Amino acid sequence: MNNSYWQNGSHRLKWTLIIVLLIAVTAFAGWGIYKLPAPLVDRMLQTDILKQAELWKRRVVLHLENPESTLRTGEIDEHDAEFLASMPEASDVYRFKLFDTAGRVIWSTRPEEVGSMENRAFFRSDVARGLVHYIQEVVPLSEIDGLDLHTDNVQNAIQHNVAEVFMPVTKNGRFLGAVEFYTDISDLRATFITRLRISLAILSGIAVLALCIVSFVTYRTNRFQVRALHKQSAKERDLMAEQIRLAREVRLLGELNEWLQSSRSLDELFDMVSRFMTHILPEAEGSVYVYSNSRDVLDGCASWNAGTHKAHIHPEGCWGLRRGRTYEYGASEIDFVCEHAEPHDGRPYFCFPILAHGETVGLLHLRAHEHKGEAFHASKKLAQLCAEQISMAIANVQMRDQLHDQSVRDPLTGLFNRRHMTETLRKSITRSQQTGARLSLVAVDVDHFKKFNDTHGHDAGDMVLRAVGSALEQGCDRDEVACRIGGEEFMLILPDNAPEDAVTRAEQIRQAVEAVSVRYGEKSLPRIAISVGVSHYPAHGTMPQDLMRAADDALYTAKDKGRNQVQVAGTEASAAREAKAAPKQVPKAVPPAPAA
Template structure:
């Protein structure tokens, strides 16, 4: 009985010890659940808000006509003021201010703050030296502008957590001002803390429950059962590792999709692909190819993780492209090596055709690193998802490029339209003002165009316009831009051309159009001629409308003098040509000589 009682006492003592241990762990877990989420969430929010602040700053700076002048003088035109005022409604920012280099507020969503000065030490010590300053504080609800615009459900609290971020604005490494953003993180912070606490509670509960079961089984079973428990624990760890890996893959895929959808060009997109694929599939090297415009070859665009890509490959040289589906080398007894995979060292590889809207647009090639074949084979599904993300992003970028091209192109001739011409001319004038390079503008009008339409029909007229447009486009070189501004009227922007060169180019253009022969049906249309007017910057104006008006005036003068000739706007001396009775410089050309 004494041994039995002693065994019972030992059993109770051991069980009591295990119980106290579990209670201690539960208390520790409860303390961790209550105390840990807040600093963790605030650290994550800090990183996210700093990234967002950089994007907000970029939006403001890119939108301002002249950020340096705006921050220095505080002068903001109506268009910029409208954008700045509407920005809080289109972002998570509820309030922001613009500062000059001395810390004076030059613009604020609160107009009464304009003229105030930020005298904080961190502005002079950190922000003025190009460093970002992040400050989180608790403020009353009354301090938050437009709270209803940023929170769907305002919590029953008299104070909110807000973040102030001072973003320095620099130009060529020089500090020119700063932007301070205010954002309310109360609801987001509370939501993340709650979710993290719930997750920690669940994980802590599972852990404590598992620990209790393991302790009980360990206490009451033999060594065989203990070994079985160890095996089960290993399976659980593997399962947890798989779940963590899956969660990481899902997160990275989400981030990849978000970044790819925000890319502005294919070059930027492929740079993002290279950086993400290094983290998503570290056990594989890879490369990506995209069909060229001619679709006879694929161009190598990017590679990562030690992989290389060739400048061009033929679609017939890839078994994945030839068969129209994913090809895995090393999965069968008999495999054939793709030409683009040469030289081959026997490692497994994947070829994923990249599809967009049912059309093959490229190829994703992945090759296993040495001693990573098993992990590489398991990653096939993930790699397939990556290929799908890349294909959607490529389709979006191309569609965006097509829409942009359609918005600035004339659908009949393929030349740029009036809107694009005006923007390009404005930029060319600004460049000429800064660098002093010459700039000329050529206005073109098809002579007697109405007769083509009345005599031969509008289809024939369209063929004439396309022929003239093709002649203008062939005459363009470097940064020169040919535009159709409406009807039978065209314009040609000639940067980096002296006045004499521009007149010579205009005459060559007139001659090239005159030499064009257009067939309509079974007959040739009458000879096409054009009247041309030339204006120069800054002799004929420093604004786009002034140069266009001067070129048009010279064009109408060419028509008045008999058409099929080149006339230069008044006020520009040229080394060739003669002056009319009004002092107008002209260049004789065509069957009708300028008076």
């Protein structure tokens, strides 16, 4: 009987504790329903009003004729004043002001405020530094302009909640002034608070009811069921975490693909790869290698997550490239280290051959961070997807570069064509105008080229043009450009060359062409000679067509003086060009003298 008494007492005590707990939870929920909505609603309203204030500010700035001048001088024309005065009627703003940089009011919906100063500290510490400042305060009815436009119950309204927003106006990081907006949020705030309280009341009731049920179930459930519940919860959390991880990986892969497909060059592409791989595979350091143009070595292009890459590696030094498939070091009992992974400290790594259109174009190398081996092996599939994205992007950039190269290259000689020459010359002139750098233009024409075609055939003529083009290209270095502009005519752009150096270079190229020996079939073609004309910027012109015309004039002078020589543009060259272009005058017959 005593045992039954104590059991009943323990039972009553437990239920008493549960009831007290429910009363405490209910009281706390009631306190939360009364206290919590106001600050939550104020925070939501602040976010919403700041977005609206940005739109109001844009509307004001866009409608001002010259906002920068207006804020600086404080002068507002009639059109701007009319628009500003109509602003409160077309928005939720009942009052606003314009400030200059010093905090002086240059316009206000209350004319008596014009000229007054904003002396509160936040204007200089926040607004003048380009920061938005938000104030919410309670004001009497008399402080609100046009209240009948903002509330339906003016008679019963005694105090109103007003939002005051200071929006800085900046241009290129420079503070020009500020706009201050006032908007009445009383009705909206009261509505939201009421709705939130109702929602919280419902949720609190549900929560209390759920707490009662959970308490009863927990009280009646044995330890085995509790442990099973905990295990199930852990499984669900793990599943949710896995789903979140997969969703993140899919999102990052999509973003990676989008950014890589929009890259304009391989350098930009590899920079994107470095930044994305840092986030996609944080447990691995990595590097990317791409085959050089000669395809005898791979060039190191990028690395990330404290990884490093070598300047060049040989394809035979990577087991992934040698075997033509992914190589995973650390997955087998016996592994061999790739040469490019030396010095090796035993950490596992991946080597993914980067394939494009069935051809290997590079290598993606990933190595696990310290103590991250398990996570690293689990990321193999994701890493493989990244390698596929990178391979497609590299193929697209290389194909785009190849197509662009074909569009600006002469198919016979491999030199740049006239289109690229004109564009490059224009850019070089602009650079010289900005920096004062030297610039020269060299016009080249093969002497007696028609004889090569007429005597030996067009194939021999093409061989001559290719030989001249090769000599011109070898004579260029740094940013110098050799172009074939048509037929047997060529041009060279020589930036950063003094006039005398450009003439010397032209003479060296002439001698180099003269020394070229071209064999056609079983015989050698006659000696090749060129005539060369040189013009300098800005002595002979400041426009592309002026420099080209001056170089052509000098070229014609060289032709007229016997060919196979270099001439510099000048008055003599221009006169020769004009004389060549002028029509020949036929002398008139002199009538015989009359007979005596």
